Amino acid sequence: MxxxxxxxxxxxxxxxxxxxxxxxxxxxxxxxxxxxxxxxxxxxxxxxxxxxxxxxxxxxxxxxxxxxxxxxxxxxxxxxxxxxxxxxxxxxxxxxxxxxxxxxxxxxxMPIDTDIYRRYGYENCFDMEVYNLSIRDIKIRKDRAEKTKRVREITKQDIKDIQNIYSSASKNWDNYIERDEDYFKELFKEVKSEAGEIFISYDKDEGATGYMIFYPKFEGGSKGFVREMFYKNSSSLNTFLSIIKSHRTQFKDVEICQEKDSYLKDFWGYDNKIKVNIKPFMMARIINPALFLNNMGIKNKIPLKMKIIDSFLDINNKAFIISENDVIESNDENNIDFIIDIGSLTQIALGYIGIENAVFTEKIVFLEPEKKENIVSALKEIFPNTKSFINDYI
CATH class of the missing domain: 3.40.630.30 (Gcn5-related N-acetyltransferase (GNAT))
Structure with a gap:
C-alpha cells in the first residue's frame, strides 16, 4: 500500500x-x-x-x-x-x-540533525539567540519592577493579553507564525504538561506589557529555561529577570531564548561572562515554487529565467520565468540567467540570506558572467533581507 x-x-x-x-x-x-x-x-x-x-x-x-x-x-x-x-x-x-x-x-x-534534512531540500531559515549564564550574572534594576501574574488557570483576558503582546512583537518581523486564541489555549496546556510556567507583567497605565514562558525544572532541575520572553518596555524585561533570579536557591544556571537582535545584550551591557549563541531553529523548503513566489507577489520588470535544482522533488526540477506580472514554469531551458537549488531559493525568498551572501557562497550560478551584475541588482530588489522569528515546537 x-x-x-x-x-x-x-x-x-x-x-x-x-x-x-x-x-x-x-x-x-x-x-x-x-x-x-x-x-x-x-x-x-x-x-x-x-x-x-x-x-x-x-x-x-x-x-x-x-x-x-x-x-x-x-x-x-x-x-x-x-x-x-x-x-x-x-x-x-x-x-x-x-x-x-x-x-x-x-x-x-524542526530538525534533530540539519544534515539529514538538507538532502530533502530543507535549509535553515529561522534562528534565535540563546543566552547561557549563571543566575548570579543576571543584572536587574530593582526600581523598575512591574506587577506580575503567574498564570495558573488561563482566562480569556490572559489569552487576550498574551495575544496582544505577541502581536506587538510580531510587528517587528517580516516572517512568523500566526497565533490565534486557540493557539494560546493549546500553548498553555502544552507548557503545563511539561511543568512550565507562564508569567504576565502589567503596567498600571498600559495594562499587560509582556509575558514569559519559563521552565524552573529544566534538564531534571539542573538549570532554568526561558522558552519565550516578550516585553514592551525595559520594566517588563527587568521584572522577568527578577523572577528568574529569585530561583537562585533552586538552580545555578539558566538558558534564555530570544529573537535575533533582541534588547537583552544592550540591557546587560555586553557582559563577557554571558555566552550568547545563534541557534538555527527551523528549516523550510519551498514545495511549489511558482505558487509560493506568486503568493509573495514576486515579479521583475525585465524577465529573468532561473533553473531550479530540486533533487528530491523532480517536479520542481525545471526552468521558471520571473516576469513583470508573475512567476511561471517554462519548458524551454535555453537562455537560463541563473541556476539555484531549492533550499537556497527558500533561504533567499524568506530573506534568511542576502543576495550578496548567496553569490559569494556560490548558491547562485550565473551562466553568462557578463550579465551577472544586472541579475544581482535585480535579485536584490526582488528578494530583500528580512527579519524572522519562529519558536513553535509541535
Missing part, C-alpha cells in the same frame, strides 16, 4: 511508535495525543503493517504580510526493524507531493 493517512484504529500503534522514538515523559505524550494529534494530518507508510509515521501539523505562516498555509513536519519515526530501508525518504516525499496536490507551497521542519 505504501503512503496513506491514519485512521482512528491506528492511534495506539502510532502512539507506541512515538513513545519508542522520542525521549518524552508520559505527560508530554498524553498532551500531544489528547490535544494536538489529528489523524487527518498523520501520514503513514503501511505495507501490511505500519512501518513509519510523520505528522503534518497545519500552521499559518505570515510572510512579508502575506498569509501562507503551511505544514510543519514533526514526529518522523520508523520502527527499528524497518530502519535503513529509506522509509523516511519514501514517506516524506509522498507527503510533500500530496501537500502540493492540496495546494501547499512551503513546508517547515
Amino acid at each position: 505504501g503512503f496513506r493517512y491514519a485512521e482512528e484504529k491506528d492511534i495506539q500503534i502510532i502512539r507506541e511508535l512515538w513513545m519508542y522514538s522520542f525521549n518524552e515523559d508520559a505527560s508530554s505524550t498524553d498532551y500531544y495525543f489528547e490535544n494536538r494529534y489529528s489523524k487527518d494530518y498523520n501520514a503513514l507508510w503501511d505495507e501490511e503493517e505500519i512501518k513509519a509515521s510523520l505528522q503534518l501539523n497545519p500552521y499559518t505562516l505570515s510572510i512579508k504580510g502575506k498569509k501562507e498555509k503551511t505544514s510543519y513536519v514533526v514526529g518522523i519515526s520508523v520502527y527499528p526493524e524497518h530502519r535503513g530501508k529509506k522509509l523516511t525518504t519514501k514517506l516524506l516525499k509522498a507527503s510533500l507531493l500530496d501537500l502540493i496536490e492540496r495546494g501547499g507551497a512551503i513546508s517547515l521542519l
Whole structure:
C-alpha cells in the first residue's frame, strides 16, 4: 500500500511508535495525543503493517504580510526493524507531493540533525539567540519592577493579553507564525504538561506589557529555561529577570531564548561572562515554487529565467520565468540567467540570506558572467533581507 493517512484504529500503534522514538515523559505524550494529534494530518507508510509515521501539523505562516498555509513536519519515526530501508525518504516525499496536490507551497521542519534534512531540500531559515549564564550574572534594576501574574488557570483576558503582546512583537518581523486564541489555549496546556510556567507583567497605565514562558525544572532541575520572553518596555524585561533570579536557591544556571537582535545584550551591557549563541531553529523548503513566489507577489520588470535544482522533488526540477506580472514554469531551458537549488531559493525568498551572501557562497550560478551584475541588482530588489522569528515546537 505504501503512503496513506491514519485512521482512528491506528492511534495506539502510532502512539507506541512515538513513545519508542522520542525521549518524552508520559505527560508530554498524553498532551500531544489528547490535544494536538489529528489523524487527518498523520501520514503513514503501511505495507501490511505500519512501518513509519510523520505528522503534518497545519500552521499559518505570515510572510512579508502575506498569509501562507503551511505544514510543519514533526514526529518522523520508523520502527527499528524497518530502519535503513529509506522509509523516511519514501514517506516524506509522498507527503510533500500530496501537500502540493492540496495546494501547499512551503513546508517547515524542526530538525534533530540539519544534515539529514538538507538532502530533502530543507535549509535553515529561522534562528534565535540563546543566552547561557549563571543566575548570579543576571543584572536587574530593582526600581523598575512591574506587577506580575503567574498564570495558573488561563482566562480569556490572559489569552487576550498574551495575544496582544505577541502581536506587538510580531510587528517587528517580516516572517512568523500566526497565533490565534486557540493557539494560546493549546500553548498553555502544552507548557503545563511539561511543568512550565507562564508569567504576565502589567503596567498600571498600559495594562499587560509582556509575558514569559519559563521552565524552573529544566534538564531534571539542573538549570532554568526561558522558552519565550516578550516585553514592551525595559520594566517588563527587568521584572522577568527578577523572577528568574529569585530561583537562585533552586538552580545555578539558566538558558534564555530570544529573537535575533533582541534588547537583552544592550540591557546587560555586553557582559563577557554571558555566552550568547545563534541557534538555527527551523528549516523550510519551498514545495511549489511558482505558487509560493506568486503568493509573495514576486515579479521583475525585465524577465529573468532561473533553473531550479530540486533533487528530491523532480517536479520542481525545471526552468521558471520571473516576469513583470508573475512567476511561471517554462519548458524551454535555453537562455537560463541563473541556476539555484531549492533550499537556497527558500533561504533567499524568506530573506534568511542576502543576495550578496548567496553569490559569494556560490548558491547562485550565473551562466553568462557578463550579465551577472544586472541579475544581482535585480535579485536584490526582488528578494530583500528580512527579519524572522519562529519558536513553535509541535
